[in-house]
Amino acid sequence: MKIWRNxxxxxxKLRDLNEADIKQAEQFFxxxxxxxxxxxLRVQNGGLIIYNAFPTTFETSWDDxxxxxxxxxxxxxxxxxxxxxxxxxxxxxxxxxxxISGDGHSWIAFDYRNTxxxxxxxxxxNEEEKIFTLASSFKEFLSKLYLDEDKTPTGYEDxxxxxxxxxxxxxxxxxxxxxxxxxILAQNLSTDIEWFSKKLLELSKHENNDxxxxxxxxxxxxxxxxxxxxxxxxxxxxxxSIKADSNDDVNYYAQEIKDELATK
Numbered sequence: 001m002k003i004w005r006n007x008x009x010x011x012x013k014l015r016d017l018n019e020a021d022i023k024q025a026e027q028f029f030x031x032x033x034x035x036x037x038x039x040x041l042r043v044q045n046g047g048l049i050i051y052n053a054f055p056t057t058f059e060t061s062w063d064d065x066x067x068x069x070x071x072x073x074x075x076x077x078x079x080x081x082x083x084x085x086x087x088x089x090x091x092x093x094x095x096x097x098x099x100i101s102g103d104g105h106s107w108i109a110f111d112y113r114n115t116x117x118x119x120x121x122x123x124x125x126n127e128e129e130k131i132f133t134l135a136s137s138f139k140e141f142l143s144k145l146y147l148d149e150d151k152t153p154t155g156y157e158d159x160x161x162x163x164x165x166x167x168x169x170x171x172x173x174x175x176x177x178x179x180x181x182x183x184i185l186a187q188n189l190s191t192d193i194e195w196f197s198k199k200l201l202e203l204s205k206h207e208n209n210d211x212x213x214x215x216x217x218x219x220x221x222x223x224x225x226x227x228x229x230x231x232x233x234x235x236x237x238x239x240x241s242i243k244a245d246s247n248d249d250v251n252y253y254a255q256e257i258k259d260e261l262a263t264k
């Protein structure tokens with residue numbers, strides 16, 4: 001099945017998948033991932049898709065009878081399913097879901113709450129605190145995706161954050177807005193990377209776990225796309241700070257950052 005878009009700056013497209021990655025993910029979640037999911041990831045490990053909608057029998061924030069979807073996450077950390085537990089905790093979602101697409105306010109996920117294999121695909125509405133079944137399997141889910149050319153998405157992916165806004169969030173210690181600002185600015189290729197990397201270093205010592213996890217994951221992502229190549233001293237200080245963190249999730253990123261640095 002052809003599903004992936006060919007976009008040069010696709011932040012959801014991860015490095016090529018190998019058998020060790022699949023095994024690691026299934027051991028990490030203690031589940032069997034759907035065959036059809038693995039099949040499309042063998043072609044491309046996550047990314048933007050050529051569709052933008054899935055039909056529903058209920059109203060969503062995007063439409064009366066469909067849910068918006070423009071990407072499917074692959075196996076990996078930043079923008080991959082291995083970042084799953086961070087988002088479950090951040091948005092207070094039930095354990096047993098594996099998120100494969102979404103923006104925080106709503107998600108599409110594999111539902112493993114009552115099974116270890118052959119999960120249903122569900123829609124998680126965090127604003128309404130409801131979970132709806134979309135398809136009995138990922139195979140069915142893929143077969144019903146379609147392109148609605150009359151609609152354009154609105155929501156998290158359209159947000160922007162200025163330097164002044166982020167500085168204000170930091171000054172007010174607004175945790176949710178700090179985390180959101182980090183995530184948005186890390187994705188924005190027009191971000192002043194010198195200023196932003198200094199903010200990441202400052203926030204790497206923040207008292208809140210979610211802030212430090214976001215700093216660590218964004219640092220890894222920026223290293224992977226080469227945005228921090230000219231800031232070696234900041235990278236060194238960031239790595240030291242992240243490596244010294246006592247939080248398990250931050251520690252995980254520290255090892256990934258170490259591995260990434262070894263390739264440069």
